[in-house]
Amino acid sequence: MKILENIGMRALRNMDPEAAHGMAIKALQMGVAPAPGRITSNRLKTTLAGLPLDNPVGLAAGFDKNATALNGLAKAGFGFFEVGAATPRAQPGNPKPRLFRLTEDQAAINRFGFNNDGMEAIAARLAQRPKEAVIGLNLGANKDSDDRAGDFAKVLAHCGTHLDFATVNVSSPNTEKLRDLQGKAALSALLAGVMDARDGLDRKIPVFLKIAPDLSDAELVEIAEVAIDSKLDAVITTNTTLDRTGLKSHHKDEMGGLSGAPLFEKSTRVLARMSQLTEGKMPLVGVGGISNAEQAYAKICAGASAVQLYTALVYGGLSLTEEIIRGLDALLEQDGFANVTDAVGSKREDWL
Numbered sequence: 001m002k003i004l005e006n007i008g009m010r011a012l013r014n015m016d017p018e019a020a021h022g023m024a025i026k027a028l029q030m031g032v033a034p035a036p037g038r039i040t041s042n043r044l045k046t047t048l049a050g051l052p053l054d055n056p057v058g059l060a061a062g063f064d065k066n067a068t069a070l071n072g073l074a075k076a077g078f079g080f081f082e083v084g085a086a087t088p089r090a091q092p093g094n095p096k097p098r099l100f101r102l103t104e105d106q107a108a109i110n111r112f113g114f115n116n117d118g119m120e121a122i123a124a125r126l127a128q129r130p131k132e133a134v135i136g137l138n139l140g141a142n143k144d145s146d147d148r149a150g151d152f153a154k155v156l157a158h159c160g161t162h163l164d165f166a167t168v169n170v171s172s173p174n175t176e177k178l179r180d181l182q183g184k185a186a187l188s189a190l191l192a193g194v195m196d197a198r199d200g201l202d203r204k205i206p207v208f209l210k211i212a213p214d215l216s217d218a219e220l221v222e223i224a225e226v227a228i229d230s231k232l233d234a235v236i237t238t239n240t241t242l243d244r245t246g247l248k249s250h251h252k253d254e255m256g257g258l259s260g261a262p263l264f265e266k267s268t269r270v271l272a273r274m275s276q277l278t279e280g281k282m283p284l285v286g287v288g289g290i291s292n293a294e295q296a297y298a299k300i301c302a303g304a305s306a307v308q309l310y311t312a313l314v315y316g317g318l319s320l321t322e323e324i325i326r327g328l329d330a331l332l333e334q335d336g337f338a339n340v341t342d343a344v345g346s347k348r349e350d351w352l
Helices: 002-013 017-030 070-074 119-126 148-162 178-182 184-199 217-229 261-278 293-302 311-316 320-334
Strands: 046-048 051-053 057-059 080-086 099-102 107-110 135-139 165-169 207-211 234-237 257-260 284-287 306-309
Touching (some): 017 070, 080 165, 107 261, 184 207, 184 217, 207 217, 217 261, 257 311, 261 284, 261 293, 284 293, 293 320, 306 311, 311 320
Parallel strands (some): 057 080, 057 306, 080 135, 165 207, 284 306
Antiparallel strands (some): 099 107, 107 257
């Protein structure tokens, strides 16, 4: 399968990035993508905000924006995965081109702008979801909304029945003024509405918050306080960055959020600081620049209970998921950890 995947990956890299992404989704829908199924061990089994996971390696939001490849993703080895972002109304997002490969940097820049089919279409697909998978939805706001804070609650109320968790995404740089909602007062009010919507569901699902990597320390302190006061279930650190330091690729100056290898150290420092600030009162999900087992392990040792990846799959293919999970298992064994939970935060001080 790896040989065929390598051939396919070479072909995809010669295509327009957004078209290539569409082909990857199609491969999952058709059942021709790598499908190792359940990957687990006694060391890898864990829980995230009360959710039992076969392993702590997840897929970040943005890959399957419209929840059209749920069955394929459920067989891809991930311990959990997140779809979306979904907004109340369908919207086309920003003009194309809006996705750029930065091959020399093993990175990508996107300015999609929450393009999606809207909560009604996405909820209908989630209603047919594979039951054995752990699936979350990234909640977003319409670009032209008069009540962006209310949009998050609206999507959760409409889709929550079909979810295992939901993520409040106020950290995308591609919707104007969205990141302003990370301020203490605005975020507290937004989360109050979301938690009310969650409490109105038949089944109370965990609610996560996804934050940006470009926050000051004072802003991180405020977010930690709000997260605890709001009784959030987890914080995802981090989304894409606006920082362009050290990039070499042709598209380095494109507008949008940067993801991939250059984000690893910055996002891991934010993760470690958030771990310190929250004092173990809520789990953290580490995301940003993970492309191998060592980096996944580093995020866990910095304070993450689970991790997510996405951009590395553009360069390594979907089979990279299994490599990272099995490599993580070996690293945990090598360091004498009986379970991944024991490794969480064990080297946090190295990043502070």
